[in-house]
Amino acid sequence: MPSEQWTHPEPGDGPAAVAAQPSPEQVIAGLRATSEGGAELTQLLTPEGERVPSPQFDKYVEDVDAEALRGLYRDMVLVRRADREANAMQRQGQLGIWVPLLGQEAAQIGSGRALKAHDMAFPSYREHGVAYARGVDMKDLLGIFRCTDHSGWDYQRHGFHPYTIVIGNQVLNAAGYAMGQKFEGKVGDDDGEATIVYFGDGATSQGDVHEGFVWAAVYDAPLVFFCQNNQWAISEPTERQSRLPLYQRARGYGFPGIRVDGNDVLACLAVSRWALDECRHGNGPVLIEAFTYRMDAHTTTDDPTRYRLSDELEEWKLKDPIERVRAYLARGGYADQAFFDSVQADADAFAADLRDYTFNMPEPPPDRIFSNVYAEGNPLLEAQREEFLSYLDGFVSAGEH
Structure with missing residues (x-):
């Protein structure tokens, strides 16, 4: 070899x-x-929970007082607890598969909370935290992984597109949507619209992502490319995918790229607000590389012990996105033990509600597959529906005899 x-x-x-x-x-x-992402890493909160001043980005989080930071902490704890519960339910046969986000809560909550109501987010299949931040009921996510739904939320109302399973395909969809925002004159001032699209480091090796870069660049589309670099594209490390840090790829397409500490919710919020602001004013697109780490398997069908070392996992545990906020709140006297206990209790109740819903989720009727295929009725589809139901009825009739 x-x-x-x-x-x-x-x-x-x-x-x-x-x-x-x-x-x-x-x-x-x-x-x-590369444990801290190099000299170009943007960080506002260290792993030890110490605030790092940033002349460029502090103004984007001036409104984040102690109460707001407690809210971000609560968001991350609830999302992690829901993720762990879903992971357990898959092991118990209640879900067909689960895609863990463990370790990526700061990247998702920080960027998700940076969006305005009229913005649009295009996820891949791991953005449960972004869905939560956009007001999507997490129960609606579970139907996807129980194989009873494609998506159960109003994506226009929430500004959150259905999940995309095909690696990188959502980038082309987002580029087209953002181009539409530009063509319709929805950019150019503080009230302008912007789009954000999420993908992993592995997706940057897909052609769809590069095509999305090209289209967004040549049309100045208001699109934030948000790459969650969790270091592993299933079993392949980032070093086998790129000679340069991923954020530097933006140079080749003519738009700015930035690397942010993906385990720092404050930095992710600030950088995402900056990037979205650039886009809504007509200065897009922007590439953000959130330098983070996948603490669990790629999916519940994956065994990460086959391709990565426990030393690596233990080192990244020291950079836990939730613990650094907890340390900052506790050290500064912004939260006491009663607060942390109440958040944990809320998280446990949140997970219990999801669990009860999943265990009692009704099976969809067999003709559900024909629903919402077209916006209006279609004679051919209706004929197929009737044929399918007649076929199923044949089994019932046979059983009666």
Whole structure:
């Protein structure tokens, strides 16, 4: 097997390490070298819960007082608790599959709370936190993973598009939507509209993402590309997908890119507000790389112990997005133990409600598959529906004899 490049150093840093398969030492060394995302990382709250001033981005979170930060903390705790409950329900056979977001709560809540009511978000299949931030009932997400629904929410009212399973396809959909916002004159001032699209580091290797970059760039579409770089495209690390940090890819398309600490909810909120503001004023698009980490499996069908080391996971646990906010609130006297206990109690009740709903979720009628295929009635579809129901009735009649 020919050797392949594993790490690509900056000029003057020495030769690249090569190996057909990376050694454990290479993996750990690469992780530690980029554990905080490099010198270009935007961070407002350290893993220890200390506030870092930012001349560029502080103004975007001036309204985030102690009460607002407690709200962001509560958002992340509830979303994580719901995620853990859904993961457990899949193991118990109540869901067909689950896509964990463990470790990515700050990236999703921070960016999701940055959106305005008239903005639109295009998710992939892991953005449960963004859905929550957009006011989508998380019960409506569970039908997708129980295989009873495609999506159960009004995406126009919530400004949150249905989940997209095909890797990267939502980027093209978002680019087209944002181009429409531009063509209809819905950008240009503080009240302008903007769109955000979510995808992972693995999706950046898909053609759809690059085509979306091209279309958004040439039409100045008000589109924020929000890449959650959780370090692993299923079993392939980021180093095997790009020679450069992902945010630098924006240069090739002629629009700005920025890397933010994806485990810092305050920084994700500030950077997302800045990027969305750029877009709604007609200066888009913008690429955000949220440098975070997937603490669990890619999906419940995946076993991450087969391709990554426990050392890596333990190091990222120290950068937990929830714990750093908790530390900041506690250290500053902005929250006491009673507050943290109440949030946990709310989270447990939230999860129990989701669990009760899932266990008692009604089975959809068999003709549900024909609903909402077209906006108006269609004779051919109606004929197919009647044929299908007649076919099912044949089984009932046979059973009666």
